[in-house]
Structures are given as structure tokens and as C-alpha cells.
Amino acid sequence: MYDVDLASAISEIKRIKARIVALQVPEGLKKRAYQIAEDLESKAGAEVLVVAEPCFGACDVPSSLFEMVDAIVNVGHSPIPSIKFQKPVIFVPARSKVPLADQLKKSVGLLQEPVGVLATSQHLTELDDVIEGLESMGIKTKVGEGDSRISHVGEILGCNYTTATSISKDVNSFLLIGSGSFHALGVHLATGKKVVVLDPNTEEPREIDQVKDKILRQRHAVIERAEKARVFGIIVGEKLGQRRIRRAKELRKLLRWKKKDAALILMDKFDPEKLRSLGFDAYVSTACPRIAIDDVAMYDKPLLTPQELEILLGVRKWENYVFDQMTEDEL
Amino acid sequence: MYDVDLASAISEIKRIKARIVALQVPEGLKKRAYQIAEDLESKAGAEVLVVAEPCFGACDVPSSLFEMVDAIVNVGHSPIPSIKFQKPVIFVPARSKVPLADQLKKSVGLLQEPVGVLATSQHLTELDDVIEGLESMGIKTKVGEGDSRISHVGEILGCNYTTATSISKDVNSFLLIGSGSFHALGVHLATGKKVVVLDPNTEEPREIDQVKDKILRQRHAVIERAEKARVFGIIVGEKLGQRRIRRAKELRKLLRWKKKDAALILMDKFDPEKLRSLGFDAYVSTACPRIAIDDVAMYDKPLLTPQELEILLGVRKWENYVFDQMTEDEL
Numbered sequence: 001m002y003d004v005d006l007a008s009a010i011s012e013i014k015r016i017k018a019r020i021v022a023l024q025v026p027e028g029l030k031k032r033a034y035q036i037a038e039d040l041e042s043k044a045g046a047e048v049l050v051v052a053e054p055c056f057g058a059c060d061v062p063s064s065l066f067e068m069v070d071a072i073v074n075v076g077h078s079p080i081p082s083i084k085f086q087k088p089v090i091f092v093p094a095r096s097k098v099p100l101a102d103q104l105k106k107s108v109g110l111l112q113e114p115v116g117v118l119a120t121s122q123h124l125t126e127l128d129d130v131i132e133g134l135e136s137m138g139i140k141t142k143v144g145e146g147d148s149r150i151s152h153v154g155e156i157l158g159c160n161y162t163t164a165t166s167i168s169k170d171v172n173s174f175l176l177i178g179s180g181s182f183h184a185l186g187v188h189l190a191t192g193k194k195v196v197v198l199d200p201n202t203e204e205p206r207e208i209d210q211v212k213d214k215i216l217r218q219r220h221a222v223i224e225r226a227e228k229a230r231v232f233g234i235i236v237g238e239k240l241g242q243r244r245i246r247r248a249k250e251l252r253k254l255l256r257w258k259k260k261d262a263a264l265i266l267m268d269k270f271d272p273e274k275l276r277s278l279g280f281d282a283y284v285s286t287a288c289p290r291i292a293i294d295d296v297a298m299y300d301k302p303l304l305t306p307q308e309l310e311i312l313l314g315v316r317k318w319e320n321y322v323f324d325q326m327t328e329d330e331l
Numbered sequence: 332m333y334d335v336d337l338a339s340a341i342s343e344i345k346r347i348k349a350r351i352v353a354l355q356v357p358e359g360l361k362k363r364a365y366q367i368a369e370d371l372e373s374k375a376g377a378e379v380l381v382v383a384e385p386c387f388g389a390c391d392v393p394s395s396l397f398e399m400v401d402a403i404v405n406v407g408h409s410p411i412p413s414i415k416f417q418k419p420v421i422f423v424p425a426r427s428k429v430p431l432a433d434q435l436k437k438s439v440g441l442l443q444e445p446v447g448v449l450a451t452s453q454h455l456t457e458l459d460d461v462i463e464g465l466e467s468m469g470i471k472t473k474v475g476e477g478d479s480r481i482s483h484v485g486e487i488l489g490c491n492y493t494t495a496t497s498i499s500k501d502v503n504s505f506l507l508i509g510s511g512s513f514h515a516l517g518v519h520l521a522t523g524k525k526v527v528v529l530d531p532n533t534e535e536p537r538e539i540d541q542v543k544d545k546i547l548r549q550r551h552a553v554i555e556r557a558e559k560a561r562v563f564g565i566i567v568g569e570k571l572g573q574r575r576i577r578r579a580k581e582l583r584k585l586l587r588w589k590k591k592d593a594a595l596i597l598m599d600k601f602d603p604e605k606l607r608s609l610g611f612d613a614y615v616s617t618a619c620p621r622i623a624i625d626d627v628a629m630y631d632k633p634l635l636t637p638q639e640l641e642i643l644l645g646v647r648k649w650e651n652y653v654f655d656q657m658t659e660d661e662l
Contacts, residue, residue, distance in 0.1 A: 022597060030608040034562065034594050047580075049567065052598040052605045064395045065597070068567075068574060231365065236380065236399075243399060249378075263365050266353060266396070267383040274383045277361040 002029065002076070002094040002122075006039055009073050009090045013044035016088055018070035020047040024055040026076040029094060040073065048073075054269070056288065057157070059241025061089055078121040078155060082148040082328050083241045095125045098200035100177070104133045107205035110196045112172035114140040118156050118164055118187065120178035123200060127154050130177060130198065142167045147328040156183055158290045159326040161190045168193060181211040182290060186323040188212065216321065218296050223312050226302035229281035231261040232309075237287025238268040244286040244330060251284055251306055258313045272298050284309045289324035333360065333407070333425040333453075337370055340404050340421045344375035347419055349401035351378040355386040357407040360425060371404065379404075385600070387619065388488070390572025392420055409452040409486060413479040413659050414572045426456045429531035431508070435464045438536035441527045443503035445471040449487050449495055449518065451509035454531060458485050461508060461529065473498045478659040487514055489621045490657040492521045499524060512542040513621060517654040519543065547652065549627050554643050557633035560612035562592040563640075568618025569599040575617040575661060582615055582637055589644045603629050615640045620655035 013021060023040065025033045037048040049069060053062070058080040061072055066087045076094035115134060119127045127143075134141050143154040144167035150156075156163055156176070161183075164174060168191040176184050177198045184195045185208050197206050232255055234248045248264055255262040265283075267274060270291045275283055282302040285292050292303045305324040310316035344352060354371065356364045368379040380400060384393070389411040396403055397418045407425035446465060450458045458474075465472050474485040475498035481487075487494055487507070492514075495505060499522040507515050508529045515526045516539055528537050563586055565579045579595055586593040596614075598605060601622045606614055613633040616623050623634045636655040641647035 027608060031610045033609060034611065037594050047595070049576075049595045049597045050564075050609070052566070052596050052609060053569075054605075062395060062569070062599075063398060064393060064569060064571075067394060068569075068576065068597070233381075235383070238384075238393070238395060238399075240395075245380075245399065263368050264378070264380045265383050266380045266399070268393075274385075277358060278364060278381070278383060279362045280365070 002096050004029070004032070004036065004075060004092060004094050006036065006043070006092060009092050010040065010044040012088070012090050013040065013046050013071065013073075016071060018044075018046050018088070020049065020069045022049045022051050022065045022069045022072045024051045024061065024072060024074045026056070026094070027054055029076060036075065046070075057241070058083060058089075058091065059159070059288070060239045061085065061241075063240050076122070078124070078157075079151045080149050080157075080241055081151050085240075093121075093124075095122060096200065097125050100126055100130060100198055100200065101133060103198050103203065103205050104130055105137075107175060107196050107198060108134075108137060108139065110173075110194075110205060110207060111139065111175060112194065114142050114171045116142050116144060116164060116167050116171035116174040116193075118144075118154055118174055118176040118178075118183075120176075120183055121152075121155060121157070122179075123177040124152055124155055126177050126200070130175065134175070142171050149326065149328055156187065158182060158186070159288060159324070161187050161325060162327060165190055181208050182294060184208045185212055185215060186325075189322045190325070215293065219293070219308060219321065220318070222292075222296065222302050222304060223308050226282040226304055226312055229260070229302065231263070231281050233265045233275070233278055233280035233283045234262050235265045235267050235283055235285045235287055237285075238266050239287070242287040242326070244326065247286045247306060247330060251286070251309055254309070254313060254315065270295070272300065275299065275301050275303070289326070293323065333427050335360070335363070335367065335406060335423060335425050337367065337374070337423060340423050341371065341375040343419070343421050344371065344377050344402065344404075347402060349375075349377050349419070351380065351400045353380045353382050353396045353400045353403045355382045355392065355403060355405045357387070357425070358385055360407060367406065377401075388572070389414065389420075389422065390490070390619070391570045392416065392572075394571050407453075409455070409488075410482045411480050411488075411572055412482050416571075424452075424455075426453060427531065428456050431457055431461060431529055431531065432464060434529050434534065434536050435461055436468075438506060438527050438529060439465075439468060439470065441504075441525075441536060441538060442470065442506060443525065445473050445502045447473050447475060447495060447498050447502035447505040447524075449475075449485055449505055449507040449509075449514075451507075451514055452483075452486060452488070453510075454508040455483055455486055457508050457531070461506065465506070473502050480657065480659055487518065489513060489517070490619060490655070492518050492656060493658060496521055512539050513625060515539045516543055516546060517656075520653045521656070546624065550624070550639060550652065551649070553623075553627065553633050553635060554639050557613040557635055557643055560591070560633065562594070562612050564596045564606070564609055564611035564614045565593050566596045566598050566614055566616045566618055568616075569597050570618070573618040573657070575657065578617045578637060578661060582617070582640055585640070585644060585646065601626070603631065606630065606632050606634070617655075620657070624654065
């Protein structure tokens, strides 16, 4: 169960005298949305509109809501400082605190000092304990600062590994607190360093070799399937923090230079059916980098990342395969 | 095949010197979006972003797009004059011209003079021919004007029958050009008058008695299923032309007066999964009135129209059942 502390949101709503607010919660907390809305209404005195749309991050605060409300309460995501909103957005963390000491001890044999310590947003509360634990065992640690897309030291997003790359040359391995393997693989590809995962949902620390092989095989296959494509759809995310029009135009130029046709496409929530209806031969996504990788099995049309298109068109080598990132200079 | 004439859109894009435009097309034209985009780019000289999201009407022009483009080209929908946009929206009709003379002759025996003639947006091109045909057979006709949500005489929308209600007391039956039976039933319930449908997809004119019985039975069942509900989600549409917050608040007040709990919910595209995740006992939609009726089979939770909630709570009689409408004084 995630801990959602509304106290600071309540005082902020009162301070800015918001009369009507929209409430965004991640899918895992949707069933609690009614209770959270009731709490905000009774304690902050504002009318609350519960947003039914899924919300996948601070990049996913719909600007159209500002036409209807005085402020937005976004639960369960870290702020992305580089995104500027027209009206106040109040970020409320949803964090679980899981004891990781046992797993941490087991991970020591897998790590090479100095160790760069990283955490995904939901697990930032565990970051300090893990650093302390390592140091108390005499292991040197380092924590990086990210670019302006990152709000907390040591934090990584699925679209931004700058807290890792900023300290990459000063560490010999990374320890990442987070569930799944997507972020860990992203860090590994971006830095070339070994990454060990402390997953609060499992008992054992793990390395990512198996996942790496599997995902790279999948990506290689997707690139191959796109080889015969003549007309590409280059997708620009509609979400406020994903609008990489400039990047999309560059990719379109690259495709035309390589004698392929391409159209620019705007998409909000990704959905294989939308790609099917448009009928392009293949797609390149400049929106959330996780979609092409995590949802590969859902898409019958090849859906490439920008770097995969570069490989397909011969301007990047397969050996230099990396996950896509959204960095401050791009948005 | 629908006829899409881009000439006026091209000159409008040039006139307002738009450098980048978003292109919305309805689902049936999605495969042609690339060609339309290419035409606009080569002839109007603007960069085009094809919008992958479905578009269901002029009510469904996402205001967030204005942050990215200079104008929006919306294909296949009639303008809704009462909706004010921040930037230019260029509406391009997509119309099919089907010969209706045979069907029209067959419909004569079913009609009582004077006949109110109506058409849905896609079939406005046939409106004049049908009126002329009836008049040439000596049958008196009438065409109504709608409120500020309606841009063309005789036109009805799935959310607005004011062109019918405005002439209801001057006619003895309606002849409606359109596919499906939703609009016809809406007009019938709103006016109490007989409605005959000329459907360009079928050979024979038809009356709506069977459809009426079936749909009213379904609605009765949905209202009954909502009887045990304790907590209601009242849905406000996020789409620019569907934001009835005031109406939603009134319904919430009504529910509370009847000792039920209710939360306000914001939803963009409707989806049974979104209702399931939120976990309310029942829902009331103040957004597009077609959804609750047309998609009844998709929803496992009761999804009511505002009028159906009124029936459930005993403030409207079943005998006064009507479809929901969005009129100029409400938005």
C-alpha cells in the first residue's frame, strides 16, 4: 500500500485559494481517488474533479484541464522542473517504504566500488537508507544530479538517465532501487556500466543480463521488420512533457534524405488500433521512450525509437544501441 | 466514398499564414489522412501534424493542440457556432451524395403533412433535393432553424434536436435523412411526432417503432440496475464542446438531497475500463449523449443520462423519457 500524505496539498490549495481542482492519480490508486477527492473537498474546501484518464507521470498533466480548474493535484509522480504549467500543479508523492537491508547485503558481492546509487520516483524514500547501508559496510557510493527534467538527486525517469550519466565516469557499477528492469537496462546502455537492481517486489538483488539479451533481440527484430517500410509515421506526443516536434522534424528530414516518405503524427495515449487505422508501414515514436520497448508485443506495425530509426537508416551502428531519452535541451 | 474538397481550407491556411496545422479526420477517413496531409503541405505550404486520436465532431477539437499549431483543419464535421476556439479551426465537410428519389417516393405514404425535413451533418447535401422532391409531389414541408449549436438549417446533431423542436408544433411528421436510428429516436422523443428515416445505406424508408421499443427497454433496465447504487460518479466531458460542469454540479446536489454520495469525474474518451478502475457503483454522463445509449452493451456498470438519473431519483416520470441534449443555454 502506498502512503499518500495530503497535508501539504491541502495547505497549498488553501494558500492559493483554489476553488476547483482536478485530481490525477496513477492507475494503481484509482480505487482510492474518491476517498482522496473527499478528503481534499472536506479539508481544503475546494471542489474536486477526479480525472478518469490514466496518468503516467508529470509529463502527463493535460493543459486543457487548466481551462476548467484553478489547480491540478497530481498524485504519485515526481515533478519535472523543466515543464512549465499555466496554473499551479501540486505534486503529491505516493511512496512505499520497504525494508531492503537483507537484499542490500546480498547485493554487495555483485557490486564494484564506487557504486552509483539510483532510484525511481516511487522508491526515493529508500535511497538514503541504501546509501547509508552501503557506507556502513565500508562501500564507497556516489549520487548524481540530473538535468532540469529531474527534481531529486539520484532519481531516474524512464525517459531520463542524467543522474546516472553525470557520475558514470566516477563509478564502477550502479545500484538501482526500482521495480522492473526497464530503467536498469536504460542506465546500462547509456553508461556501459554494470547495473544491479534492488526490486522491492522481489527477495533477491538481480543483474540484468538476461533481460538485456531478450530486449535487444526484440529490438533487432523490430528494426529488421521496418526495413521494407516506405512510408513512416513519426509520432509526436501530445502530452505536455513529450512534445518533441523539433526531433520529429529532424527524423522526417533524415527519412526524406534516405528516399523514404514520412508524415508527422500527433498522438496522446498510444494504442495499436490508432496505428492500424492510420495505415502507415512503420512508425517512429518521439514520445515516451518506454512505449516502444515495454509494449512491443502489442504492436503489429513496427514501432521504432529515434535511435532505432538511425540504425535502420545506417547513421548509427547497432553497437551504439541506446534507449531514447528526453533531456532538457530537447524539450 | 466521401468527397473531401480541400480548396477552401488551402486558401484559408494561406490567408491566415498558418505555418503549422493539425489535421483531424474521422475514423472512416483515417487511411486518407496521409494523402490529405500531403495535399495541404504541397498546396498550402504549411507543415501538417496528423492527429491520431479519433474525432467525433466539432465538439471534439482538443484545445491543447493550439499550443502546438497555428490552426486546426477538422474534416467531416459541421461547425458548432457556439464553441469559441482560441485559434482558427477550419471545418472541411466530407459528404456523400446518394440518390434518394426512389426511397423518397416510397416514404410518402408514411408521412403526414406538413413534413419537417431534417438531416444529419453528413447528409446535408441531400436536404434540398429531398425538400424539392416532396414539394414537387405536392407535399408541404418545413425546415427549422436550430440554436447556436447548429450551423445549418434542418441539421440535427446527436446532442441537439433544436431544428426539430423549433418547428414541432407546425408539422405532423418528420422526415430525417441520416444513417442509423439514434437521431430519429431522439427527435421522436423530443417532439412526440412520427419520424421516418431515409437512410442512404438502405433501400427502404423506415419507421422507428421497433428500435424505440428495444432502446427504451434497455434504458429501463439500466435505470433499474442503478437502483442499489450508493456512490455515483458524475462524468463531465473534457472535450471542449462537452464541458457541462454546471449540469454535473446540479446532479450532484440532487443526489445528495436524495441521500446518495457522488463525485465529479472528468473524462475525455469514454471507455468501460476507466469506469471499472474508478470503482463507483454507477455513473451519470453529462458528456456526449450518444455514449450511454449506443454503447450500452459495453458497460458493466450502469451508465445513465441526466434524465435517467432524474427518473431514478423520482423527479421525472418514465413517461417523460427523453434523450439528453446539449443546448446553447447549457454550455
